[in-house]
Amino acid sequence: MKILISRRGGYCYGVQRALDIAHNAARESREPIHTLGPIIHNPGVVKELATAGVSAVDEHLDVAGGTIILRTHGVGPQVIEEIAARGLVIVDATCPYVKIAQEKASSLREQGYLPVILGEHDHPEVVALVANAGEKAMVVENADELEPAKVKGKKVGVVVQTTQASANLAALAARLAPVCRELLVHNTMCNATQKCQEEALRLAEKAGAVIVIGGRNSANTTRLAQLCRAVQPRTFHIEEVDELLPEWFQGVETVAITAGASTPPEQMEEVAARLREYGF
Template sequence: MEIILAKTAGFCMGVKRAMQIASQTALKNESQVYTCGPLIHNPQAVEYLKKQGVESLSDWRSINSGTLIIRAHGMPAQDIEEMKARGLNIVDATCPHVVTSQRQIKKYADLGYFIVIIGDKDHPEILSLQSFADQQRFRVISSLQQAKELDKLDQIMIIAQTTFNAEEFAEIADALSRKAKQAVVCNSICQATSERQQEVQKLAANADAVIVVGGKASANTRRLAEIAASICSRTHHIETEEELEGIDLTGVKKLAITAGASTPDFITEKVIEHIRKNF
């Protein structure tokens, strides 16, 4: 079996940066270091950080002291203010691409634009982004249908979650632009994401099966799996090599493997090693 590993597989710049910031903070801090929820959507990477002394909190309001690392997805602006008011030491690991989106939203909200954010409404990045809009003048949508249902507006600014599907964004942004008198489209989809998505499309079209490695809660990994599955029906999304046990690779001559932006290389390497030994 030929195994083709995607060139774009593994940590993106934002995740690498957040992991480094967290490790360095744990190393030089005397107080307890926390993250608000898992630093990245990968349980194995979170476990690695735990061993280094970084604890993931489900509710940051449960602490009154220590150092809190803001994740690559960012946090709602009002939460950061509240953290500071509590006297918590804040270390910001928000990905620079997300910071750019936050600033764009703030800029256009201040100019009076209605903000439309395209993405998963419950995703932490979206919760962070929407906090920079005028709270009475924004909407989060995730589909063309929802775009069609929006009322006509004067001035709108359209922006996406950094990991949103590039083609879908273009389609939704186009439909929204036609509804407004004036529309500003900010293509905030991170290049790491679009490159990954384009590569998996090509790989899936030329492979008998595709394995996508990464956290089940990782939006960008799930998106990769969705894209691959739309082209290659034998697509499997797994978190670790253990899940390979239930997968049938009979007759597969060409196997493409990719990994989400939050998947550590060592996990993908273990998957490849397992396949080479057992399939």
């Protein structure tokens, strides 16, 4: 069996940076340290950080003292004000690419555009984008969700959740352009996601089965698996190497392995090692 491992799979720049920031904070502070929500969608890594003294909380208003680390998805201005008002130390690990999307969302509001955010409803990154874009902002997950009557004749500005696929943005822009008075599109998709997706698709085309590793609640990993499945229906999304089943690979000559942005890259090697153990 030939095994193809993605060179772009696993931790992206923003996640690696956030983990480094969290570990540094743990080393340098004697006060309690919390992340607002799990720092990444990877239960093993969250547990490891908790052992190092950084625990996840769901609600900043529950924290009485110490430090709060903002994770890669970022938060809205009001949350930052509330944390500061409680006298807590803020360590901002918002990914710089997410920051750019937030700034673009704020600028749309300031310049009088009707902000349309392409992203998943209720995803923390999208919630923070809405908080920056203002209460008129509209969230759509895809072009079909857009109601043309709501944007007809208006000055519309688009901001994109960083992990979206480019085809989704192209479809939305094509639907908006004929009905808006003016259309400004900020392509705030993250290059790391795009590159990882493109490489995964290249590998999936060559493979008889694809393994995508990452948390099931990770938007990034779920989308990666969906894209691979469209090319290779024998695509399996796993969180742990122990979920692999030998029968998935019967008769398969080439397996591609990739991983979401919140997955330690060494997990791809672990999966490859397990496949070799099967001895196909």
